Every structure is written in C-alpha cells, then in structure tokens.
Amino acid sequence: MDGANFMEIDWCQGLDLDFVNLGASTLFQPLQGDRDPYAIEVAEPAIADFYPQANGFLPTASLDFSNSTPGASLPVSAISTDGNNYAQDIPDAIISEIVRESRWLLWQTHTEGHETHHDVLSRLEPITIGDVNSDLTRRAEAIFQAPDKEHLVHYLKLCIYLSSNNLMSQCSTDSLVSLIARSNSYWRLKALIRSTTNTTMEIFMSNLLASAAAIGDTEVCRLLIAAGADLDAHSGQTVRTTALHRALLRDQRECARMLLEAGADANLMVDGETPLHIACSKRNAIDVVCLLLQFGAHVNPPQDCAELTPLQIAVERDDLELVRLLLEQKANPNAFTTSKEGTALQIACANSMNASVVELLLRANADIDTRPGYLRDKQVPHPLADSDDEDLDCIEISTSLKPAILIAADNDNWEVVQLLLEEGAAVNASLGRCPGRFFNDHNGDYDTPTVYTPLQAAVRSEKITMTRMLLTAGAQIDARPRGEHGHTALQISAMVGNERLIEILLRKGADIHAPAGVYGGRTALQASARHSDTRILAIMLREGADVNAPPARHQGRTALQIAVAAGSTEGVKMLLDAGAVVDSDPSLTEGVTALKEAIRIKDLSIRDEILYLLLRAGAYTEVTKGPDYHAPLHVAVESGDEKITERLLRKGASANLGFCAETRLTPLQKASSEGREDLVRLLLDDGADVNYPAHEYRGRTALQAAAERCHVPVVKLLLMHGATIKSKRAKNKGISAIEGAALQGSRELVELFLAKEPDVISSDPIAKQRVIGLALTSFRCDVPMLELLLEGGADAKGGSRSPLERPLLQTAVELGNYHIVQCLVSAGANLNHRWKRESAGNVTALQAAVSSRDIDKVRLLLERGADVNAPANENGGRTALQMAASQNNRTIVDLLMHHGADVNSLPSPRQGRTALQEAASSGFLQLTEYLLAHGAQPNMRAAHFGGVTALQGAAIYGNIRIVMMLLQAGADINGAPAIEQGRSAISGAAENGRLDTLNLLLNYHPNTEEFEIRKKQAAKLALANGHLAIGRFLLAYRKHSSNI
Structure with a gap:
C-alpha cells in the first residue's frame, strides 16, 4: 500500500462527520449554564495548527449515527421484520441499565447518583475535541434524558471512542456484550462493524471480542471473527490479555474452540503464561487441553516462562489423567522454569497420596535426584549450590531444595517413599548446602518438628515399620544438616513420646547425648521433659542422659525449665533428684529461669507446689548477674500477681533489684506503668525507691510511667510517697512526667504537676519545646489544654x-x-x-x-x-499550589494565586508535578486553561524521577483537548522526558493506548529524521504493552510529501 495514502484509507472509510471542521469545537466553552469564572478566553486554534497539510482528518471513532433510526444506513437484511419499533424491542430495564452503564463509563470514580448528568458529561470535555465532542456530548445527553429509541446506538458510539482510546474498562466492555445479547441487537453490531474498517474499529472489535469470549457469547464472537477482529490482540486497561486467555480463564470452551479454529495462537504467552497453563489449572481440564494440543499447543514452555510447566500444574492438581495425557505428548518430566519451585516429581511427592502420579513420572524417566533449588539446569549452578549467603530467601524454595524421598516422607506418603527406595533414591540426601537461615525459618514447633531426613519423618509420624525399613536401607540414625541443625531421630521420638521408637533407636545406637539443634533445638532429655507422663523422662535418665546439658544457642531451655513450664510436678522432682541445677545461667536461655517459668503457671495448686520445690532447692529470688536480667519478682509484677509478689518479697527479694532486661523497668516502675495500685503500694511498703532513675534507653521513673499511661490514682500515690516531678528522663527515647501527662491530653495531671511545680515546663528546655507537640497527638487535646501548657511556659x-x-x-x-x-x-x-x-x-x-x-x-x-511558595518536599511532595491543582480545588487555587503563589514553582525531583502538569495529567480542563492564562509555562521540565511535562502528562492520560490547548500555547512536542522512568509525549500516548491523542501528536510533529526515530520508539512501547493495532498503525504511518 502506498504509505502516503495509508492514513486516508485507514481513517476515512465510512466517515460521515466533517472532522475537519474544528471551528465548531467547544474547546473552551462550558457545556451548559453560566461561564466558569476560571475559564479564561483563549483564541480558538485553527485546524491547520494541528494538522498542517496532513491527512485532513482526526483519528476518531469514525462512525456517524447522527441520522440513525432502527434501519437507517443498515443493510436491509439485518433489520428486524417483526413490525415492532426499536423502543418496543428493548425492554425498559435494559434502557435503564444503559443509562447506568453510561454514567459509570463517564465517571468511574464516583458513586452512581451522586452527580448530575451535566457533571458526568463534563468528563467528555478533556478527552474529546471538535465534532467528536459535539456528537458524543449530544448522544450522552440523549441517554440521560427521557428514554429514547436510540439509547443503545448512542451508547455504542460512546463505547467505540472510549474503547479505542483505552478509556473503557474490561468490566464495562463485558457489560456492553451483555446488553447487546439481552437486547437481541446482534444485527446492529453486525451492521456496525461492516460499516467501516479503521484502526478505531480494529481496537474496539478486539476489545469486544475479548469480553465476548470471557462471557461466553458465541454469537458476538462469531460476528467479530467473521469481521476480521484481531484474534491475538491484547485488551484491558491494566492487566492486558488476549481473547483466548480470557475464554480459558472463564472456562468458556466453545468460545475458545471458535478462536482456535479461526487461527488464534495456541502458544501466545501473556505475562509468562500460555493458554495451556491456564487450561491445566482448571477442573476437568482434559477436553480443553486436548483442544489446545489439537491446535498445536506446546507441552514444554520456553525457559523464560515465569510459571510452572503445564505438567507441573497438572501434578500439583493431582490430575492423574491429565498427567498421563501430557506425558504421552512428550512433556519433559524434569523441566522446570523457575528454581523457586520443585520438579514435577517433587510436587507429586508433596501432593499425591496414591503414588500413581509418581509412578507415571518415574516411567517417563523423571530424575529422582534433581533439585532446582541447587541447580537451575544441568549447566548453570544455582547460587545456593556454592553459597551460604544468609540473605537468600529460602522460604519460597524450600520444596525445591529437598530430595523427592524426603518430601514424600515429610507428607506421610509412605507408599511413594517405598517406591523411591526401590528406584534407588538416596536415603541420606543432604541439605547441608542450604544457608543457615533456612533452618531457622523452617524450625517448626515441638508438636510437629521440621524434619530433614526420611528417617526423622518416619519417627515423627510414629511409623515403626517404615523406621525399621529406612534403618535397614542405611539411614544414618543421628544425621541432621551440618550436624547441628534440626533434631535427631531420637530427639524427635522423645518429642512425640513414643517409647517403642525410643527403644528401637537406642538399640540401634542413637546418641542420647546429641546436643540440641542450633535454633530452638532440644536434647533427648529436654524433649522428654515436656510430657506430663514421666515414663519417657525416666528412660532417658536411666540411659544416662545429661540432666544439665546446655540449651540450644537460640531459644534454648534447660530440661528443668521445660518441665516447670509444662507444669509437670513429678518431672521437676525427678530432675531435681537427678541433680538438675535450679539456677542455670539465664544468659543462655534469654533471661528465663525455672523460678520465672513457675510463676507463670496458671494452675495455682501446681504453681505453688513447683514453687515450693524450687525454693527448697535453693532457687535464687534475686538476679544472678548484672542489673538487667529478668528476676522472679519482675515476672510476678508483670503477671500482676500480688500473692506471688508478696511471697517473693518475704523470701528476701529486693524491691530495688534493678531493671528487667525486657521492659527496662524496675518492679515499681512496671507496676506503675500498668496502673496496679495494689502492687505499687506493696512495693513502696517494702522499701521500693519511688525515685529510682529511669533506664538510659526507653526507661521511665515510676511517676513518668504512671503519667504516660494516665494512671491518675497511681500518680497521686507516688506523689504522696515523695515522687519527684522533675526527675530526669531517659537519655534515649525518654519522657518526663509533664510530657507524659501532655501526651495523654490529661488536663487533670498537667494541672496537678503545675500546682506542685509551677516551673516544671519553663525550667526544662526539652519539655518547653516538646509538650505542645505531644499534646497535639492526643484526641483529648483542646484549646484549654494548650492554653494551660502555654501559661506554664511551653514554647x-x-x-x-x-x-x-x-x-x-x-x-x-x-x-x-x-x-x-x-x-x-x-x-x-x-x-x-x-x-x-x-x-x-x-x-x-x-x-x-x-x-x-x-x-x-x-x-x-x-x-x-x-x-505560599515554600518548595515541595524533595523526596516526593507538592507546593501548596501544586497540591490544590492536584485536587482541582479551584477555590483554594484562586486564594493561593491571590496571595502570590508562583504558578511555575519547581516540582519535587521525585514524581513531582508543576501545577500545570498536575492539571493537564488529571484532565482538569478549566483549571489548565486558568493556569495558562495566569502565566503557567507549558514547557517546564519534567521532574527527574517519574516526572512529566504538561504535554506528556496530558498525552499519557488521553486528555486530547488539553493536548491541543498546550500545543497552541507553545508546548514543545519533543520536550525532554524525565531522566528516570520518563516518556516523550508520543511514546506516552502510544504506550497507554491513547489512539486519538497519538494521531494528533503525529500529525502535529514536523516531518524530520527525529520524528521517524520517535515513531519507532513509540511503536516498540505500544507493542510491548499489548497495543498491537496502535503498534501497527505507527509502523505504517507516513506523512504526506508536502510536509517535508
């Protein structure tokens, strides 16, 4: 085709409207009513300014229904012959729905009914120009007025324009298909798509086809396919996908068949997903998978696919017949496209309980040793293979790191375990190359501990026969990763409390002295101590287990501490009799002691008995070392237990023993913080220092703690005992008493403190600066509160x-x-x-x-x-005027301008916008006009990161009228884009599917070598974002030779 004539043929076929006549445009005129006070008179642009000797047209929805009647301009054969007119054909309910859909279409960010139809119509202004604006506005007005026989025709006209400019959502397009079907208007659609062929119609048809396929409307699909709709075009405003993908996602099999028979690509990948991926993920997928295979779908996707393979998906769904079908079609059982997932065999071992899927995979030569977590493919090692990088995210790839036999055992698939053993699977495959953090993240709990060998899994599941079989097959009895992570088989048997397994493992030489695993591990004896039934504990003691074996390095506990926490009185007795140390070093157990665990027991009778045993055994009531450990008295106060607190004090616990390692508070400070007046009184009576200084980090004196939590009775009690209001705050993140009162907005406490210490604010430079800010954060803050603080000296x-x-x-x-x-x-x-x-x-x-x-x-x-001109936040923000412009708040804009706001204030370097850039991007037509009239520069440069010029912003969002306005005002069509994440105006319009805006910019751009480069860049972006018709349009676009 002659390039010079391409555009004419594309856009002008079927044109009935005079699109050259832009002189009648309502560019700067309000739709109805009085003129907007902010609309400044600007000369109407001439068409030659925007289409200099160009193609003589606008790329609009070139279908004119201005004289439409039910049969006007339509083929005779398509007209209904039932003798009823259009209004009778379409029920009132559908006409009402057309009105609702039209409103939603034009104002999708507002709730239906909150705006008048005139407000909704104003949404057309920024996105349309010239006769298109006049025509669409007239049609929209007709829809919102009394019921009209042409409602559907008017609505179609709106949809064509909005759809072709990527301004119509998938949901609205789905609704359009539904309306066509329910009104039996297929003949109207057929006549419509036959009336013209251009890029506008091409885009509309492809979008409509995708919705029809998703809904399952075969009639609309048939019409569109026959009319030549692009079968592989992408649709959707955000997530762009094809008609075939949408049909498969919605399980519309007949539509999928129609598309495939018409030539839709059965292997087209969208976001890493092929049609076969979608089909395999559905229930009863055999038929549709067979259909895709019939039309050439590949069972083995390319390696750059981000999804599981179809075979992996089928295995994951445990679909035996589908797995068989894919394997018969030569699906590679060892293929994987991401190292974050397991192979088909690994997935089968995790999911399949009947071993049939595993048998199929093994017969197809599935590799029982492949682990994608270690190896991306046979040539390229995965980073985990030779790295102990602690920052690697192992949570997502844990399955892919494990051997298939371990996965099967971990999931109690013992038939599969036996099958894999027969196939020669390694019974002691190691996880030693995993980063150490993997074992911390996968530690499990003590009811279901994580296992790292098949033997451990068999023991955890208490499968005695399988345990014997694995041991016979050579399972290493004490094996665990790196010899220190997780639990040994004996330790797990102690956790589950199975005497027979313990005896079997001990007879086979299990190490009863194996140390606890690094992360939350337990020795065999420690694991035994958690059971109320002490028979397991007795076995371990009889076999010589170390009663004082060191706890795990992280989250460790001694056997005695575990027995106490479990409330096992008999176990505590047995361990103490065996020589358990009652006061082990708390630094090894995160500050935990046996006495502390006893205090937390809920059953009072058990608690008292165990406390008696521990105290009789010489348990310390004081901290053993340093000022910051968690002493029993701390625990008692923290638990709010007055009885135990009193008992500990009688036993000699000091009320001034120092700070708790966790709370950084003394017992009195903690009791004050919790508002426990009874405990505060008890501690004070025992000599607690009411003015004990605050811990240097986040600490509080007793008075500060009570004031900060607004415990007024406790504050008064502390003051009665001599608490100092002016006590120093903690050096780091501290707070004074008056600041705590202000933080709570407690006028009562502020008045109390000021009455006792009138200069408590004025004499403290920090409080003087802080109290107002603290008070403002309280919901109780009011003017009297602020006045009180100000009178007290607050700044x-x-x-x-x-x-x-x-x-x-x-x-x-x-x-x-x-x-x-x-x-x-x-x-x-x-x-x-x-x-x-x-x-x-x-x-x-x-x-x-x-x-x-x-x-x-x-x-x-x-x-x-x-x-008024304070600069915007450099890390992302707006000046006052820019903020008002972003909200289209004309009243505040006018107020700011009246007080001297700079209309050209620089934007923030990070995603900033000038006021004009904000208005143009957002489609605020009247505000854009106002800003230009008040000196806004249309060529202010884009912000460094993610910025836009005014023209770029308008083009990206399809605000074509504002684009014209800016070009007339001198905007540079080649304005430099943002340095990072920037787009030129032409590229932005193409990338976002704004067809009419794009064509306007192309026609306006001078015919230079630079133009060809920009056109190709735009085409590349359009194609990359699924706007195939626009990409083709750009590649074929040529300017007339007269423009050179």
Missing part, C-alpha cells in the same frame, strides 16, 4: 525544634481543628517551619492545610504570613 514557636521533627503548626493542622490552629498561631507558632522528612509528603503547615482541603485554615495561615 509554641518551635524555634529550637529540629528540622527532622514535624513542625508544631503542621501537626496542629493535620490533627487539630481550626481553633487549635488559631490558638497556636496567636501564640507565635512558626508559620514557615519546614520539616526535613525522609519520606514523601507535606513539609509545611500550609501544604498540610491545602492537602486537607480546609480553606479556613489555609486562609488563616496565609493572612498571618505563611510562605
């Missing part, structure tokens, strides 16, 4: 406040009401304190006020002198 100015801290006034704006903000402003709060935050967001009070859309706060701050 509202924030002069010495760090830039890393949120400004006081910004906090008030974000969390408080207008009167709180007014109170702080009147007190001299810094209006322009700038927050140097590391994350995206507002950094000044004014920006926060604009963000909240609170015009009263905005006006107050501006009138008091807030900097």
